[in-house]
Amino acid sequence: MEHRNMCLIYWCGLLLILITDSTSAARDTIFPNQTLKNGDTIVSANEIFELGFFSFKNSSFLYLGIWYKKVSPRTYVWVANREVPLLDASSILKLNDKGDLQLLSVSNTQVWTSQSTKLVTNSSPVAQLLDSGNLVIRDDISSNLIWQSFDHPGDTWLPGMKIGVDRLTGRNWNLTSWKTDDNPSVGSNTVLMNTNGYPQLYNMRHESSFQQRIGYWNGLGFSGALGIGLKNLYTFDFVLNEKEIYSRFSLINSTSLTRMILNPEGNFLLFVWSDTGHIWQLYLAPLMDACDQYGFCGPYGICSINNAPPCSCFEGFEPKLPEEWSVADWSNGCKSKMYLTPEKGHNFTKFSNLKLPDSQNSWFNRSMSLEECENVCASNVSCTAFANTNIRGVKSGCLTWSGELTDIREAPQGDVSGQDIYIKMANLKVIRELKPGTKKKSHLKVILPIVSTVVMLSFALTLYSWRKKNSYNKALVNKDQKQDPDLRYFSLNEVVKATSNFSINNKLGQGGFGAVYKGVLEEGGEIAVKRLSKTSKQGIVEFQNEVICIAKLQHRNLVKLLGCCVQGEEMMLIYEYMPNKSLDFFLFDENNSMLLDWPQRYHIINGIARGLVYLHQDSRLRIIHRDLKASNILLDSNMNPKISDFGLARMFKEYETEANTNHVVGTLGYISPEYAANGLFSLKSDVFSFGVLVLEIVSGKKNRGFSHQDHHDNLLGHAWRLYKEGKPHELVDVALGDSWTASEVLQSIHVGLSCVQQNADYRPSMSSVVHMLGGEGALPPPKQPGFLTEMTKPEVDSTLIMSKSPVSINKVTITQLDAR
Template sequence: MEGLKIPFLFSSLFSILIISNAVDIITKTQSVTGNNTSVSSGGSFEMGFFSPGNSRNIYLGIWYKKISVQTVVWVANREIPLVNSSGVLTTIDPGILALVDGTSSVIWSPNVTGPVAQLMESGNLVVKDANNNILWQSFDYPCDTLLPGMKQGKNFVTGIDRMLSSWKSSDDPARGKCTYRCDPQGYPQIIMNCGSVEVFRTGPWNGLGFSYLNLKLNSVYTYELVYTKEEVYFHYQLVSSVVSRLTLNQNGAAQRWIWVDRTQEWVIYRSAPTDACDTYKLCGPNGNCNIGNSPVCDCLSKFVPQNQTEWISGDWSNGCVRRTMLDCHNGDGFLKYSHYKMPDTRYSWFDKSMTLGECEMRCLKNCSCMAYTSLDISEGGSGCLLWFDELIDMRQYSDKGQDIYIRMASSELVQQVGFNGKKREIVAVSLALLIGLLLLGVSLTCYLWKKKRKNSQLNREGNLMQNSKQGYTDKSQNDDLELPLFDLTVIANSTNNFSINNKLGEGGFGPVYKGMLEGGQETAVKRLSKNSSQGLDEFKNEVICIAKLQHRNLVKLLGCCIQGEEKMLIYEYMPNKSLDYFIFDQTQSGLLDWPKRFHIINGIARGLLYLHQDSRLRIIHRDLKASNILLDVDMNPKISDFGMARSFRGNETEANTNKVVGTYGYMSPEYAVDGLFSIKSDVFSFGVLVLEIVSGKKNKGFYHPDHHLNLLGHAWRLYKDGRSLELIDEAIWDSCYLTEVLRSIHVGLLCVQQYPEDRPSMSSVVLMLGNEGALPQAKQPGFFTERNVLEAAGSSANEVTISLLNAR
């Protein structure tokens, strides 16, 4: 059947849905229609009013018609119930479907004008125009249930992201804390979040199913992942008369249900997560979870725990590192790991047309490529999937999963052959491969040496690679660089000859241009200003600090261009500009709801943790601020601008400078006053950022009619008075989880405490943001008024100079 059509012209058809209170619903309706408070599609579903569980609130929903247990699959007014008032589903001018309460206030509406509303047999409520085109459909706005034919994924054209979101409780269908969405970043996979915590990840689609579970053909449903330029989504279709649905509950479990007529009940057919190893990132980077082992976590073969003491104690969060460091130019290779759930693909690359052999060569040529596998394992395998970051959230199975090839130093490849006692022929093949890789490395070295020799005179003229204070030589710094060198002609062509139309902005370093390389990759080109002595220092420092840093929350340096007097850095392009563009602008701030802001806070925290603890050198950024946090297409934060950064070696934890560089409002007291900087200086800046993100206000220049405190002082006063809610930006009130927001404010105040020893480390910050444990009381912040910043800087005992006052 086609379903019940509801012409907007005859809104009286909806009079059967008039509500006065929960007791009178059935009585009043029966007097009109003789059945329940619903409009039927004539098929599998019906629509009407209901009260969930023990609640007395009234909601408009859709449920199964022929199922004896009322099972609601969609709720229109899930956030705004009808409470102790009458209501009617009707039309308002100019022909817009609307749920109106007893005061004639609109509770819910699709907000489109069309002549027909129709409840389809699929359970989809649609609004159509005169030509039968769908203007709006409930399938685009799912609640906690995925029905057959519904799309779970994102439309890149309209921006609609169809994700499941749990009910708050069995009595309250309002949006809960858990979501289940198809993530299009990298290669698609489905990710479950509960609040800010990533709970579970399916792994990427491999042609047969998601890699965590190779779904087999069954008699209940078929399934498919569709990925085009316009959209990406997962969907399924029933292939029998069995009734089945997929739901997300408030405890963070995705469940496939089957209706059993014989017992008149729903039974669980499949559920995820299923065991401890389905917990996202349980064993940390490069860790392996095996539910058959005790404990369940160990390191992948050829990897060892990053911190042996923590690992033995059962803290696996820091994961594992390679037993032997990679040496790309001297010949790395790949080891095959079988029966694994594939790692997190949010920082991956893929090509559907490559063979596995071509995939291996593509990965081998890129020193940043950590692993590869077949994109599609059906019918013999095809396509290529590469990873460029740490291998996160892997687990091993005994009889399913797929193969992955992980990059290893050549010495580990030889050891594997010896330990496994392979045949002589295999040894010979491996040695031949090793020799070939070494010859390739020699060829690459000769090529790079010639290119460096060609530019050596230019480098000396620019004094680019000289830094006597840190003990670097030209040779050592050239060796450290290891960056692709772009030809000036290529960069000029990509930026339309540095056209003003391509200019993105300008800082202390010089102008920044948007570029488009021949392969279609968008870039941001920072061009050193010829008149900027500070810019030259920044260029040198940025290359040294960030060239080898790889983290999802750091902006990626793609290469540089050094030719004549031109010196340029080429970065990945960030289409959503910087954080300050959103949070400090009244018109843009609404685009960053609380989940996005909390995601940004956590991303910045993880990026800083990497710089302070997990990178090759301990890096102190020294200029962390909103304008230096860039946002990619999915609003993921990337820390940028390392021109002011300093690196520590060995056990160094603190340093002193007689030239303070940074931005007022973000600098810690000990840095601005005494020139002392450490990881706790960055923690202070992070705390300022957190309070700015929550409030939508700048610390420097903050004004309040009741006092002369800056943002830190204002937040501190509200915290002491138990009124921290007043700090929250109005733009996020409708989307915020109050416990998360208040916890973020508390953590922010802990980070900006006056004395460095009182501030938490970034590892503690990450833990505090990610759990619900008790937090210590915050102490008075440093620099909590504009005046005491200036007085402190002016009374410096060691003649510290503030060389940079405002954002660059």
């Protein structure tokens, strides 16, 4: 009998344990006076989210938070006591009879409470964690909502969560960044709904100065903000009524784990969890480049990240302070060319595909037609522009501005949220009548110098073909010196002495242009001498091109041209000497690659990017390099990268963005698809070459000649495969060992793939790249790269010169080999 009783007790105890464990595993609710201790958790019904206590590595602070149950490493979406961490692991969470959640220390001191403002109708409140990630407190009988965590957002915007204003209670639903990645206290960045004028979202810093304006909802997206519109992943709602103003997004596929986050650096990003790669993949970054800086081009200025410089004025307007625009300060914007008065008349000029101006000083009516809106603006002296509020389907609504129009940009490529605006302007016919002949004169100012330059260059080339006399050569160089006093003329005797009569021991390398020698000047200082070979068929043009281009450029990431030597048949360029040779010397050598750790490689990537921004945007000339490659990146004594060899560079005028040629130049593996196939080159051609360089720097492999046992793709195709499979880290050079930082490497791979996209329009500008590498922005997910496979066999010489026949992908290209 005793034995049977013992067995009964045993089995009952075991059953009780099983029931308890099962109940605990599925528990999503906290009942009144029930406590949650450190180590206990509650889990939402479908095990998507989990709530409990946590602490960061190497920290004794304890927090109560919500995280994704099945995501590793743990990703937190909400923290209760973010400003007051717990110091005692014995602290507990409790739900009292009034419907308040309380965090209590070991001494029963209240550290945090939900502080519900709604009265409980009975004594049966319950707290429940939902599959949306929302922690709610309800009346257990009536199911009335008492409190919810979604009303108190942190740094994460989850599907179903509101960002906006409750007009009845005055509550603001704002996102606030963490202070650091392991400190959830409130940081310096906030995403909020500004309700002055027509409501719009802002990303603000330090609570006072605007950082970025996401824009207002126009039915398809937030005006001009990349990607926040109708997608196959999610949809947005915008609600504006007498009770509340808010925006929220919902998932089309409810099983997808998706979150928007405002990180400590102020970047506003949307991530989607990849089950295959087990990583958070960046889906979009609505704010991504310099044009997203608030008021970057000032009043009536339009920012276009695809132009250099990025700022321009609306038609009928001109820079307010031209001297500031000449030094790339556009903050004061533009002014009308003619004062607008009712007596002189006005018209409305339509401008399309824009992120519309800041709507703080605006008036709106969401039921008016566009025609009614025009009448309202025309009859209001202070009205400066009008537009629709809703561009989805049949356009509707009226939005008018008063005062200056600020923070305008071209909508990003491929985005649907750009829209039309109608700006009130003085009659342009009056302007032209007041300034007769202006256009003709401006054309003459442009044409005459160009014609003069062409004539002079033609004359110089003709004289050279007749074996121009030494006296003429000196006069030509002296003339250049007067224009650029920093360009020194070296005598042949000086160069001969410096290089020990071009000793073979001083020879650094040989290329299509000729040989390169190291030299030491009598007054001290090392130089590199690029000597034009007498048999070179391309050196004369390249010599002139390089003198014209690089002599006018000064940047820490461009090699410095010290001078030249022209005497008899000798033509030489004199550069600063780079003791660490070129990037390819380290990158593609099995032994030398181990000398180049990740911090150095990341430094080189950033330096090259800054040099290209200078060439494309910030220099006095807009220059496309056209031959960016590892051998043309020189390294100084501190391993700082210097872009070199401007023999193939092309100068663009301010209004030019692309050009076409039937004489394609460049190097196999680095040349862009549109240039190889159609002879079309632009700033985005250099961007493509930069992207190839980045992937080569990360992997330590050449794009051209790359091979893999599982496929026949080149390096670009291989990187694309790994990215799609969620394994981009496998691209990392094994020579790096453990020196690489995951975030920097993944960011670099993302940048590289974004730069080598097949469609040039999708490639970012170099200024966007610099911002992303600096942690100040982000790029959207890349699309398929161009040239996924080798175009020619690796053994074919990559220094062929293409003839002036129609361009073919089968005949890609072509510059001299450069050794340093």
